[in-house]
Amino acid sequence: MRKAFKGGIHPPEYKEISKDCQITVLEAPERVVLPLSQHVGNPAKPIVNPKDKVVKGQLVAEAQGFVSANIHSPVSGTVIAITKHPSASGIRVESLIIEREESDEEFRYEPLENPEPRSIVERVFQAGIVGLGGAAFPTHVKLSPPEEYPVDTVIINGAECEPYLTVDYRLMIENTDEIIAGALLVKEAVGARRVIIAIESNKEDAAKKIASISPSEIEVVLLPTKYPQGSEKHLIKAVLGREVPQQGLPFHVGVLVQNIQTVIAVKRAVQEGIPLYERVITVSGQAVNNPSNIKVPVGTLVSYIIDILGGLKEDAKKVILGGPMTGIALGRLDVPVTKGTSGIVALSSDIVSRYDESDTCIRCGRCVEVCPMFLQPYLLGTLGRLGRADALIENNVYDCIECGSCSFICPSKRNLVQLIRVGKSIAREVKK
């Protein structure tokens, strides 16, 4: 087993809640809400109008510019509105609302046989594939590194270090063939020499499953279980010992990292012509009646998913979209699952920590010890509170990956990540 990166934490995993639940397909909802900006970069531009009929898989919003992604309808039906709809972040964003009608019609792209690297990237762009690990960065951009930085290694990210989430684990067990096929396509697309599938040691059975059927050019690597192992930079450090430079990207050290579910999406888009309009998510947490791993159409409302799975327990206190470390606590449940949503976690009141208004640093230095980016979270937090833009930038606030390790470890229960986020937005404002 490789050595882990420096820093990080060991939060309780709670993976056993949904670990053994087979992936099931959720009945499509009556209505889907597709935010036009569910990826990093420019929002997509709708190419349909209200009252238009659409079929499943049809392109409904076009990418704008290079860093952007196409959006396809996950259901056949009628566009009923293009309007502002609440999103997970709490802000109302422009969204397409489509009402489903019973229909077997479906649009697919032409499957590609023995594709050229360029046509793989082209297809990934057409299919609107983005990083499905949570960041939702357009995948075709990652597959087109600048020429002066050749990629020699592709790492498939199966770390899944967030507590509760078991999507990637289930996919590794159930869709092993597709992962291998997708990984080879990604390798082909960037012309890499080798593929490494990196998995945390708490998912050893998945690693064995993949290793047992993978060809020789794919290496399976077991990593020590530690949060945030799944962060790109830390994964590269742990697997290859290479350090991504400050403000740099993986291609600067000749690496490309793709999430497990993303490579499956690549495989389906290339070999079957299916655009990205559905994804697998984990529904878990102590306050969920029926923990599950389910395949849902993008745009399904969280409230619908929770209802159909039997609702929440009475002592439900918080519902989080994504994992508990980096996810967003929801203020309302009528928000859609987007391409970047990896799970829905409902926590009961005994799990949720008490919120403390006080903000007192006791100078214990534990946040500095665990910060995987070697920052000083206690200082950044205080500077964020004071709104000191210049000092924040001087102390590298932009390097913070908001993993939440500092907030988790702080014995004084300071809301460090929130303070740092506020600090980031202040610094950005001033820089303008």
Added chain:
Amino acid sequence: MDISLVLQAVAVLGGLGLLIGALLAYVGEKMKVQIDPKVEKIFELLPQLNCGACGYAGCELAAEAIAKGEAPPNACLVGGEEELKLIGNLLGLKVEKKLYSDKPVVNCGKGRNEVETQFEYEGLKTCAAVNAMGGDIPCSYGCLGFGDCVRVCPFDAVHIGEKGLPVFDLEKCTRCRLCEKACPRKIISFVPNDAGIYVACSNKDIGKNVREVCNVGCIACKICEKNCPNSAFKVEENLAKVDYDKCQLALVCVEKCPTKCIKQI
């Protein structure tokens, strides 16, 4: 021990001390830095709050600029009238305190105490933090009411009122505009000091969406634009805007606005 030894040491060290002292006194006098005594006096007359409203980084630099004549004697926007006159006397200039040309208004009509919050928010209780996660009030343009403007005001001129909206004390307000900068939703703006009306809404959504979240918001119906006899209104980005150069205080707008979001000051 020989007493002469002690005396010798005292004489040598004492003499050395005196010599160096005299030298320092001489050099100090010879190489004295000339400070304009006016700068110090002006500085004493300034409020010394370092608010920066004059455009200089603190009162000391402002005093220097005033003494050099780079800034007018009434450059300070916040100083008392008496003090400004004294500064004028010091420089031999007649100073009349400038009347303020503008005043702050709050472009929101419903405070957080009057609306239903959408969920229980736990976390940092500042407007900037709450705004970063979308805000807990229904309107995504309205006042969050956690008082970032209150905390930033060096003159105690802003308070959160009963409704949950900021209320200005124009006697104390020195128009330094720190509140305008601090508000993450930019709902504090400055209008001409003699303005008689303002639009108490910042919502740039279409009317239907505004009505969903607020009953006193601007719905961009353009009634003000059509009815103003001086055509002082223009609806831009779904929001009524006043051209104060044209406004003659006909007040038709205040009367006709269906949601009463145009208010008389």
